[in-house]
Amino acid sequence: MYRRPAPSPDVPCRPHRVLSAAAGLLLVVLTGCTGDGGAARGPTGPAGTAGASGLGDPYFPHLGNGGYDVRHYGLTLDYTPATGRLSGTAEITARATQDLGSFHLDFAGLTVDSATVDGTAVAVHRAGTELTLRPRQRLGRGDTFRTVVRYSGVPRRVTDPDGSEEGWLRSEGRAVALGQPTGSMAWFPGNHHPSDKASYDIRITVPAGLKAISNGELRSERTRAGRTAFVWHTPEPMASYLATVAIGPYKTRETKGAKGTVPGYTAVDQAVVDDPDTAGDSAELLASVPRIMKWGERNFGAYPFSSTGLIIGRPGQAGYALETQTRPFLPGPTDLETLVHELTHQWFGDSVTPASWRDMWLSEGFATYAEWLWLADTKGVPVRDSFAEAYGDEANWAFPPAVPPTAADISEPPVYGRGAMVLQRLREAVGDTAFFRIVRGWARTHRHGNATTADFTAYAERRSGKDLGALWDAWLYGHPKPPRH
Structure with missing residues (x-):
């Protein structure tokens, strides 16, 4: 993320050397969440344990969920800008890291229409941003299971502790989903802590004439009955806060990877292209992407993903730039150093992601x-x-x-x-x-x-x-x- 600088828990000792008791407890919680189920467990019994409803992150203790590791998200989205209504289906493939009688998903705002686990309908209990699902059959440790949640409604903006806005940002027939640190739960259910990364397939249908851009590689673009479906594939693991969808009147360009390069996909809001005060700046940024990529590889090593690109939104659409994986989002044309910042995040932040x-x-x-x-x-x-x-x-x-x-x-x-x-x-x-x-x-x-x-x-x-x-x-x-x- 790039925000122009604007004018406690106890400080732990250096954790790789000496740990205070408090710091040691914190690391136990965090280590548990990436191993066999996370923070506090529910009671044991014949139906298995309850997966934790949070991973004990120092700042967002209820974010994320224990007891399973997501391997893949398949998101099918249908969006109508005129009403702001989003209909979605999330297919979540995960592996149980403990015996599970129930487990949680992070989800904010939208209505859950139905849910299944391995094809069988399950009841869903909702409390705040936590969904609790109880499978008909206990899930054993090591089992792979598939959860399907169908949902709908008008996704919301999320206000961060620092006052900035994320989640689903809608304005003037446009929308962009930005998720750092918690906003991704505003548009799809999942395990929304950065420690649980997964691959993604995202299919987005919008009115014909609009574009829907997401992470990774564009697999197809098809128009039927006045609506266009865009299918995006992200094969590499991605933290949910780095997933994005940008919908609007974008001018796009796709480049095939030449020898020694990866495919690229860039998108610029048509309002930026049509404005003589911003068109030149956006063109300069787009032209700089290959140069910055080569410079980054010289300094940081091989680029870690199978595609690259850039999204330049309409000025004012968001209050900051964000390193959304393979396709950073800029809120209008910015200076070149900001683009360097966001593309460098592809190595540090997106590929090597903070554990908390x-x-x-x-x-x-x-x-x-x-x-x-x-x-x-x-x-x-x-x-x-x-x-x-x-x-x-x-x-x-x-x-x-x-x-x-x-x-x-x-x-x-x-x-x-x-x-x-x-x-x-x-x-x-x-x-x-x-x-x-x-x-x-x-x-x-x-x-x-x-x-x-x-x-x-x-x-x-x-x-x-x-x-x-x-x-x-x-x-x-x-x-x-x-x-x-």
């Missing part, structure tokens, strides 16, 4: 540092100058990047600017050769997975052969502003 929302700096710090590298390579601005500017900005010192105080702080300046400063201090400590070996190795080792701050600090020490404890204490976890040199 506390690990957000692993995404935003890397993307911000990439802006500094880009400025150095293309405009001759030394990285040390970008570091100095960030160091002098007091907004970056409100809290340590690895431990934002509240959910409202996970997209605040320290996560971005001070997160990037951590990487520059690491580079100075280990040298350029070792630093870029660490960066490329990190992206390769955790490709299509999830990672924690502790994973990164341990990896950097192992690959560099250095004890970097003092660096982490001062720049990553420390409250006082450390000396610049």
